[in-house]
Amino acid sequence: MFIEDDVQMESFWVQTAIGAFKAIAFVCDIITLPVYLVLQQPWKRRQLSRRVKAKVISQDDQQITYRTTEPPREVHVKILQNNIDTLEKIFIYVTKLHSTKRCLGTRQILSEEDEVQSNGRVFKKYNMGEYKWKTYIEVDKLASSFGRGLRELGQKPLQNIVIFAETRAEWMIAAHGCFKQNMPIVTVYATLGDDGVAHCINETEVTTVITSHELLPKFKTLLDQIPKVHTIIYMEDQLHKTETTGYKDGVKIIPYSQVLRIGKDSKFEGVSPSPDDTAIIMYTSGSTGTPKGVLLSHKNCIATMKGFCDFVPIYPDDVLIGFLPLAHVFELLAESVCLLTGVPIGYSTPLTLIDTSSKIMKGCKGDATVLKPTCMTTVPLILDRISKGINDKVNSGSPLTKALFKFAYAYKVKWTSRGYKTPLIDKVIFKKVAKLMGGRVRVMLSGGAPLSPDTNEQIKICLCVDVIQGYGLTETTSGACVLDQYDMSYGRVGAPLTSNDIRLVNWEEGGYRIQNKPYPQGEILVGGDNVSEGYYKMKDKTSEEFFDEDGRRWFKTGDIGEVHPDGVLKIIDRKKDLVKLQAGEYVSLGKVEAELKTCPIVENICVYGDPTKHYTVALVVPNQKCLEELAVRNNINTKNFEELCASPVMEKAVIREIVDHARKCKLQKYEVPAVITLCKEVWSPDMGLVTAAFKLKRKDIQDRYQHEINRMYAS
Numbered sequence: 001m002f003i004e005d006d007v008q009m010e011s012f013w014v015q016t017a018i019g020a021f022k023a024i025a026f027v028c029d030i031i032t033l034p035v036y037l038v039l040q041q042p043w044k045r046r047q048l049s050r051r052v053k054a055k056v057i058s059q060d061d062q063q064i065t066y067r068t069t070e071p072p073r074e075v076h077v078k079i080l081q082n083n084i085d086t087l088e089k090i091f092i093y094v095t096k097l098h099s100t101k102r103c104l105g106t107r108q109i110l111s112e113e114d115e116v117q118s119n120g121r122v123f124k125k126y127n128m129g130e131y132k133w134k135t136y137i138e139v140d141k142l143a144s145s146f147g148r149g150l151r152e153l154g155q156k157p158l159q160n161i162v163i164f165a166e167t168r169a170e171w172m173i174a175a176h177g178c179f180k181q182n183m184p185i186v187t188v189y190a191t192l193g194d195d196g197v198a199h200c201i202n203e204t205e206v207t208t209v210i211t212s213h214e215l216l217p218k219f220k221t222l223l224d225q226i227p228k229v230h231t232i233i234y235m236e237d238q239l240h241k242t243e244t245t246g247y248k249d250g251v252k253i254i255p256y257s258q259v260l261r262i263g264k265d266s267k268f269e270g271v272s273p274s275p276d277d278t279a280i281i282m283y284t285s286g287s288t289g290t291p292k293g294v295l296l297s298h299k300n301c302i303a304t305m306k307g308f309c310d311f312v313p314i315y316p317d318d319v320l321i322g323f324l325p326l327a328h329v330f331e332l333l334a335e336s337v338c339l340l341t342g343v344p345i346g347y348s349t350p351l352t353l354i355d356t357s358s359k360i361m362k363g364c365k366g367d368a369t370v371l372k373p374t375c376m377t378t379v380p381l382i383l384d385r386i387s388k389g390i391n392d393k394v395n396s397g398s399p400l401t402k403a404l405f406k407f408a409y410a411y412k413v414k415w416t417s418r419g420y421k422t423p424l425i426d427k428v429i430f431k432k433v434a435k436l437m438g439g440r441v442r443v444m445l446s447g448g449a450p451l452s453p454d455t456n457e458q459i460k461i462c463l464c465v466d467v468i469q470g471y472g473l474t475e476t477t478s479g480a481c482v483l484d485q486y487d488m489s490y491g492r493v494g495a496p497l498t499s500n501d502i503r504l505v506n507w508e509e510g511g512y513r514i515q516n517k518p519y520p521q522g523e524i525l526v527g528g529d530n531v532s533e534g535y536y537k538m539k540d541k542t543s544e545e546f547f548d549e550d551g552r553r554w555f556k557t558g559d560i561g562e563v564h565p566d567g568v569l570k571i572i573d574r575k576k577d578l579v580k581l582q583a584g585e586y587v588s589l590g591k592v593e594a595e596l597k598t599c600p601i602v603e604n605i606c607v608y609g610d611p612t613k614h615y616t617v618a619l620v621v622p623n624q625k626c627l628e629e630l631a632v633r634n635n636i637n638t639k640n641f642e643e644l645c646a647s648p649v650m651e652k653a654v655i656r657e658i659v660d661h662a663r664k665c666k667l668q669k670y671e672v673p674a675v676i677t678l679c680k681e682v683w684s685p686d687m688g689l690v691t692a693a694f695k696l697k698r699k700d701i702q703d704r705y706q707h708e709i710n711r712m713y714a715s
Contacts, residue, residue: 330377
């Protein structure tokens, strides 16, 4: 009884405190509204958000095509005026333009030390210093030296060369060294499995591989599978000497710095590429099987860069923190835009990104705190994790803290939806969260997968940043659509870039037609200079998915979209993700997964639908902390993660959590998995269950868990 009284008393004081806050906020609103109205002019923001961003340029019964209404901006116009049509010309131009400005930065690792944890375990941690910067002139000289050094080692123009390394300054320098000699680079994810790496190297018939200190040991076993490779160049580690013995006889193992020294004194001239020459053979992450090599020309890359410059706001004091894989077209093009516009790039890794990252020593600051970036590229997986981290932090606080945060969040949502900024509540409540990334981040560019509207809103509100979502594919050189910076909606991916058109084509089987109400729907096609010539050594697949029409190259994306009256595209489905259940309902597996991933207890999820059954099932990788808390609420005492995953009681408890969350997300009953299996393994690229970009590999997951799928349907 006394406990109940205490709880009621605490609830009373919380409600009283929040009531007081609401009263204070109301008074402040009355006093400050006229000032904010004059200074912020929110009606302009609302007008910009609602304006028409794309128009129909052609239409018939089967298809409708949209083109942006936005004109080319300053950088785009200068590229045209200076006849810049290759990546080599881009770097010549920006070196003259920005010369001594900071270009690429690398954080210094001073030492690696043992740190004893509270549980007695010892971890290796970095003691880190400041960022060391190279200017545009220095980067240009290094790239020229590296390209000439490759020629001295026997690499020829138009001969493919692989870059298989983590994101770092040397990656970008090596790539531009290759562009200066018209050598197509083949990009391979650092997290790709051995079979995938061997496939990419063998298919492109390379003889030289550029890799890193960390990845070099892989080649002790890989070299037997890649017989044509006779030279491996490795980027050195800051602290440790690289062991180069024990490799296959006849294969030269050469440090990156030696290639620079060889090239510095070389008499080889540069070999300029043409716009139609292949710049990159970029292997897709292979979510549906063997990775496909996408041919990206210099013209393709320049087209997307021009389009991005027209839509992404760039300021003189901007700094980008680069940590996503440069082997991913989105990161490579985003960083290329930074080079073009004079935005310095400071490199980081997920292990050193923030103060609490796993390799940062106690008392040492994370890369973001030291660099203080204003821009960062990211993917929905990372934003989902940040969102869940914010929720965990709030939920672990006192009832008053939670209530205050909920009030502040709702307050900011209300005013930002009206076009206002909320500087006072940002400073008091939300700027503390923003300091995690250095305190200066103003814009996050999200790509690679659909971003949940809930996550989008929470990141924007809590981190006080603009989240600019885009849509594109490797086959369209990352470009297709970018959400306008003034757009106040969530869940959409923007209007077409200035470099391409967007077309919707009827897909009768799925019921998606341009005549659908209230918005035209259909399969998304992208047409423009950013569309690839096709797949490397895959003529049939190329002719199946690419075509030419009226001098323009088009790609069939397989994604289903709808275009709203303001010309903005929303992704609503994917042809390959659509399953028709026994009763005739269509379930979009990707859409359901995207919604359920925002449930706190779901770390990852793969939904499976058998067309002969009337319901779906799901394989769920649970969040360990949330699962343990749920176990306590269900009177299960063990904290052993594997035992919890195997518990039928926990399966039912997790289903209840998922069903409640699905209801909030407005999913239909038939879309919600009826049975689940809790998976104790965290899916990683090393396991072959997700791609390097963390997209699900459905077939591989199904094969691995076929027994569990059979059990779920049998139950």
